Amino acid sequence: MPKQASSSTLEKQLRAKIEARSARVGVIGLGYVGLPLALLFSEEKFPVTGFDVDAQKVATLNQGGSYIYRIAPTDIRAAQARGFSATADYAHLAEMDAIILCVPTPLTEAHEPDLSYITATAEAIAPHLRAGQLVVLESTTYPGTTEEVLVPILEKKNRGGLKAARNGVTDENAFFVVFSPEREDPGNDTVARRDIPKVVGGLDARASEVAEALYRAIFNSVVLVSSPAVAEMTKLLENIYRCVNIALVNELKLLSLRMGLDIWEVIEAAKTKPFGFQPFYPGPGLGGHCIPIDPFYLSWKAKQWDFDTRFIELAGEINSAMPHHVVAAVAQALSQRQKSLQGAGILILGVAYKRDIDDLRESPALTIIELLRKEGAQVRYHDPYFRFVGRGRKYNLQMECAPLTELGQYDCVVIVTDHSDYDYARIVREAQLVVDTRNATKGIDSPKIVRC
Numbered sequence: 035m036p037k038q039a040s041s042s043t044l045e046k047q048l049r050a051k052i053e054a055r056s057a058r059v060g061v062i063g064l065g066y067v068g069l070p071l072a073l074l075f076s077e078e079k080f081p082v083t084g085f086d087v088d089a090q091k092v093a094t095l096n097q098g099g100s101y102i103y104r105i106a107p108t109d110i111r112a113a114q115a116r117g118f119s120a121t122a123d124y125a126h127l128a129e130m131d132a133i134i135l136c137v138p139t140p141l142t143e144a145h146e147p148d149l150s151y152i153t154a155t156a157e158a159i160a161p162h163l164r165a166g167q168l169v170v171l172e173s174t175t176y177p178g179t180t181e182e183v184l185v186p187i188l189e190k191k192n193r194g195g196l197k198a199a200r201n202g203v204t205d206e207n208a209f210f211v212v213f214s215p216e217r218e219d220p221g222n223d224t225v226a227r228r229d230i231p232k233v234v235g236g237l238d239a240r241a242s243e244v245a246e247a248l249y250r251a252i253f254n255s256v257v258l259v260s261s262p263a264v265a266e267m268t269k270l271l272e273n274i275y276r277c278v279n280i281a282l283v284n285e286l287k288l289l290s291l292r293m294g295l296d297i298w299e300v301i302e303a304a305k306t307k308p309f310g311f312q313p314f315y316p317g318p319g320l321g322g323h324c325i326p327i328d329p330f331y332l333s334w335k336a337k338q339w340d341f342d343t344r345f346i347e348l349a350g351e352i353n354s355a356m357p358h359h360v361v362a363a364v365a366q367a368l369s370q371r372q373k374s375l376q377g378a379g380i381l382i383l384g385v386a387y388k389r390d391i392d393d394l395r396e397s398p399a400l401t402i403i404e405l406l407r408k409e410g411a412q413v414r415y416h417d418p419y420f421r422f423v424g425r426g427r428k429y430n431l432q433m434e435c436a437p438l439t440e441l442g443q444y445d446c447v448v449i450v451t452d453h454s455d456y457d458y459a460r461i462v463r464e465a466q467l468v469v470d471t472r473n474a475t476k477g478i479d480s481p482k483i484v485r486c
């Protein structure tokens with residue numbers, strides 16, 4: 035941790051504004067991360083402006099609507115009453131005291147980090163930067179992005195010759211920069227957002243301290259680390275830990291199936307150990323914007339250090355083979371009933387990447403649908419969160435949600451996402467054959483069920 039005393043006038047001014055709740059907070063990227071964050075600051079009485087390039091999102095919010103299932107329009111309207119508004123006009127950034135970037139960080143076709151959203155946002159912010167502003171990057175990325183990519187653009191492209199506050203930079207000329215990773219777990223209501231500790235790594239101690247003051251307003255605990263790169267790596271460690279452990283149970287599930295053991299029963303028993311074990315669960319493959327993507331940010335960066343991240347590569351290999359395993363299990367189950375995938379009617383239950391959420395990104399269901407179609411199956415889907423599945427980053431399915439009736443008309447019903455609204459006993463009763471990738475039919479005994 036840089037030990038420099040925090041005596042900067044700009045820092046003191048910004049901290050005073052934060053304490054008085056008069057600091058204006060600008061959140062760039064009003065998606066699954068940015069919009070809830072903007073609302074949290076608004077709830078704590080900060081004047082908040084949301085920025086997004088998506089004109090439809092901006093219009094929806096300004097009309098008091100919402101496009102995220104778990105955020106009600108009433109939440110948006112309550113924020114509006116407290117002064118929240120959305121805009122696509124970056125000129126308003128000059129009025130902000132804190133600017134928080136929550137833009138996407140996907141992979142390119144070549145499976146490499148796509149930092150174009152971060153660089154485009156940095157280019158757009160720079161002309162409006164002024165001394166004393168705090169800039170926070172929250173998007174998940176490889177260690178070094180804040181210092182090697184974001185800061186150089188902000189310093190080069192601003193109009194006032196401003197520099198990021200580092201030890202030695204004079205106050206009048208400085209803006210503050212930190213990296214602070216988002217730690218949301220969509221659909222998990224067991225931990226209040228406020229109770230999730232917030233990691234902050236500033237370019238220098240002053241930057242860390244203003245960011246700490248800001249985040250303390252909305253989080254009960256802020257964890258300061260010594261640099262943006264440590265904060266960037268912290269987020270990747272958390273996600274790689276999940277990715278590798280999920281791959282481990284996925285592989286053990288495949289072995290258990292072969293050995294005639296129920297991996298779910300094994301995990302239930304193992305998790306009774308009061309130390310040294312955390313349960314992870316197998317499934318049809320990884321989904322979401324984080325776990326399937328973020329680890330590869332690190333493996334890409336590691337190559338610059340002539341280093342192979344073997345755990346990440348192996349986990350990626352195992353996890354991305356899971357949708358193929360599901361399709362093979364469906365084919366085998368049909369074949370045991372003298373049927374073939376070719377021409378079979380198949381209903382996919384659940385296309386969201388996990389239970390009870392409205393997020394399709396990287397969902398294994400999409401890969402499974404595509405693989406089944408390639409084999410000539412007639413595929414439909416049902417998901418209470420999606421009436422229609424159109425074009426995604428990798429898919430263009432153009433499918434409408436099927437009704438959850440006449441399940442007997444399908445040769446096979448495949449449970450890909452175990453939404454809690456489904457009545458699994460009824461599904462098993464009515465379907466001809468059920469392939470269950472999530473142990474959703476636990477406790478139901480029927481020869482129609484194939485657990486895979």
Ligand SMILES: NC(=O)c1ccc[n+]([C@@H]2O[C@H](COP(=O)([O-])OP(=O)(O)OC[C@H]3O[C@@H](n4cnc5c(N)ncnc54)[C@H](O)[C@@H]3O)[C@@H](O)[C@H]2O)c1
Pocket residue numbers: 062063064065066067068085086087088091136137138139151154155172173174175216217218219220323324
């Ligand atoms: N979704 C999660 O659960 C989660 C959890 C932890 C971390 N993250 C990370 O947070 C970041 C954002 O993820 P998300 O899920 O909110 O993504 P998202 O796609 O839901 O939202 C991103 C938003 O940014 C907007 N945008 C894109 N370019 C822009 C620009 N130049 N200026 C303004 N707005 C722009 C998009 O229109 C979109 O509304 C990613 O780096 C992700 O890895 C996400």
